[in-house]
Amino acid sequence: MLFSRRRKLPRGRKLVCCTLLVIVIFIFYQIVTSFNDEDVEFDRQWTCEELKAKDRLVKLCKDFTNGNTGGNLCRDLCTSGELVIQDCLAHKNTTIVFSGTWRKNDIVFKTKRRPHHVENLEDVLSIGVSDDEPTAGDEQVYKKFVFHVFDHVQNELSFFRLKDMIGSEQQVLELLWHPHPLGELTWADMSSLWRLIQRDEFIKLQLLKEMKHIPRVYGFCGSFYAVEKVETIEGFSFTPFKRPMPWKKRLNAALDLLDLSKEFTETPLGQLHHCDIQPGNFGVAKDKRVVALDIDSMFGTKQMEDFLEQPTCESDAQCDFFDCVSACNTTENKCSRKILTNNLQIICRDILLSYWGQPGLLQRAPIHAQNKLSPVLSDCASDKMLPWKPGKIEKIYRKLKTILSEELVSN
Numbered sequence: 465m466l467f468s469r470r471r472k473l474p475r476g477r478k479l480v481c482c483t484l485l486v487i488v489i490f491i492f493y494q495i496v497t498s499f500n501d502e503d504v505e506f507d508r509q510w511t512c513e514e515l516k517a518k519d520r521l522v523k524l525c526k527d528f529t530n531g532n533t534g535g536n537l538c539r540d541l542c543t544s545g546e547l548v549i550q551d552c553l554a555h556k557n558t559t560i561v562f563s564g565t566w567r568k569n570d571i572v573f574k575t576k577r578r579p580h581h582v583e584n585l586e587d588v589l590s591i592g593v594s595d596d597e598p599t600a601g602d603e604q605v606y607k608k609f610v611f612h613v614f615d616h617v618q619n620e621l622s623f624f625r626l627k628d629m630i631g632s633e634q635q636v637l638e639l640l641w642h643p644h645p646l647g648e649l650t651w652a653d654m655s656s657l658w659r660l661i662q663r664d665e666f667i668k669l670q671l672l673k674e675m676k677h678i679p680r681v682y683g684f685c686g687s688f689y690a691v692e693k694v695e696t697i698e699g700f701s702f703t704p705f706k707r708p709m710p711w712k713k714r715l716n717a718a719l720d721l722l723d724l725s726k727e728f729t730e731t732p733l734g735q736l737h738h739c740d741i742q743p744g745n746f747g748v749a750k751d752k753r754v755v756a757l758d759i760d761s762m763f764g765t766k767q768m769e770d771f772l773e774q775p776t777c778e779s780d781a782q783c784d785f786f787d788c789v790s791a792c793n794t795t796e797n798k799c800s801r802k803i804l805t806n807n808l809q810i811i812c813r814d815i816l817l818s819y820w821g822q823p824g825l826l827q828r829a830p831i832h833a834q835n836k837l838s839p840v841l842s843d844c845a846s847d848k849m850l851p852w853k854p855g856k857i858e859k860i861y862r863k864l865k866t867i868l869s870e871e872l873v874s875n
């Protein structure tokens with residue numbers, strides 16, 4: 465004790481002092497973390513009651529029974545009970561996330577913000593209002609549907625080599641319907657799928673389903689889809705009141721995160737740029753794979769460049785798209801198409817080192833590891849010297865991988 469030599473406090477008073485100190489630290493900590501929750505008003509946590517989350521599920525099944533909603537998981541959710549919902553982990557007012565199980569798999573059942581404008585499938589297929597309910601068996605309708613789904617996916621992702629990637633237009637539909645066999649679709653199936661693919665996360669998850677670091681999708685019902693449940697890296701963070709995860713577990717996650725950054729440089733959709741890199745958007749699956757669980761803000765190169773160059777600017781600070789940054793061309797007052805950041809740099813900065821003042825995955829390392837890691841991590845996380853020189857990604861990747869792998873065998 466600091467003041468023990470000066471003057472001995474009676475035991476009782478010591479206890480009071482300690483208790484007060486703990487309370488002050490706790491209050492201070494709460495204030496600090498509440499500021500860290502970004503825009504407290506705009507981005508606050510919503511409760512499931514406020515979002516009427518359970519009511520959404522009841523309505524979903526009612527619509528399914530009435531034949532207004534479809535999808536390959538509706539029967540399991542509403543009739544057979546093979547999809548069981550357990551908890552609601554709601555989050556923002558734009559996102560509802562439930563946890564549950566589907567045929568022995570732990571899943572989340574989630575839906576995301578509504579897109580700004582939804583084209584009605586009837587209008588897209590130009591089915592007249594005078595017609596009766598379009599029939600599912602109608603060959604013409606189905607053919608048009610397949611074409612429009614293909615066309616939409618291609619435009620949504622600005623990925624015009626889609627046909628080379630998959631072979632035929634019909635195959636996009638098979639991918640979106642995965643892992644269920646594509647049988648005959650009802651009108652409700654078609655219109656629900658159409659609405660679902662207006663949110664591009666589902667499309668990306670399905671097109672990238674062969675990737676190691678993308679979570680598995682188990683199907684959908686209405687605008688909800690079921691995805692492999694993972695333990696988010698947010699849960700790895702420690703606080704004055706929570707001990708860090710075991711070093712070995714953090715090492716494994718960090719190593720796999722490196723592997724993820726590598727896999728994202730070469731995917732079926734080309735190089736992918738993740739612009740929302742934070743611990744809550746990555747997780748560790750049951751089989752220890754680290755996956756990107758929130759890929760709304762992950763884009764292929766062409767789409768990334770199109771986004772980046774949209775704003776007019778006077779300074780570089782105006783040329784960012786969340787974590788993805790370009791420079792301001794001050795002669796043209798337009799942001800450049802060239803991206804300056806890269807996935808590995810942002811992973812180092814916002815996950816491995818720290819996030820909003822919270823300690824990162826590799827903080828509080830054993831001292832010998834800390835000494836080796838520090839210089840590499842701060843080089844990797846630095847916002848200066850962007851874009852990296854050719855070869856720097858590989859160099860940093862190798863250095864980190866070597867240190868982390870050595871640590872792993874010696875622990």
Ligand SMILES: Nc1ncnc2c1ncn2[C@@H]1O[C@H](COP(=O)(O)OP(=O)(O)O)[C@@H](O)[C@H]1O
Binds near residue numbers: 553556574695
């Ligand atoms: N597959 C998943 N496994 C476990 N938790 C998940 C999963 N998907 C989402 N979550 C939880 O829900 C939160 C919000 O989901 P997310 O997809 O990130 O939506 P948003 O776009 O609103 O950030 C995540 O931060 C995470 O805590």
Ligand SMILES: *[C@@H]1O[C@H](CO)[C@@H](O)[C@H](O)[C@H]1NC(C)=O
Binds near residue numbers: 505506507558
């Ligand atoms: C979500 O909440 C924010 C702030 O509370 C509000 O501005 C926004 O309109 C809400 N969005 C929806 C879809 O309700």
Ligand SMILES: *[C@@H]1O[C@H](CO)[C@@H](O)[C@H](O)[C@H]1NC(C)=O
Binds near residue numbers: 793794796800
């Ligand atoms: C800005 O744009 C002009 C016209 O496209 C181009 O010639 C110039 O090289 C750009 N400047 C920078 C710094 O990129």
Ligand SMILES: [Mg+2]
Binds near residue numbers: 744745758
């Ligand atoms: Mg998220």
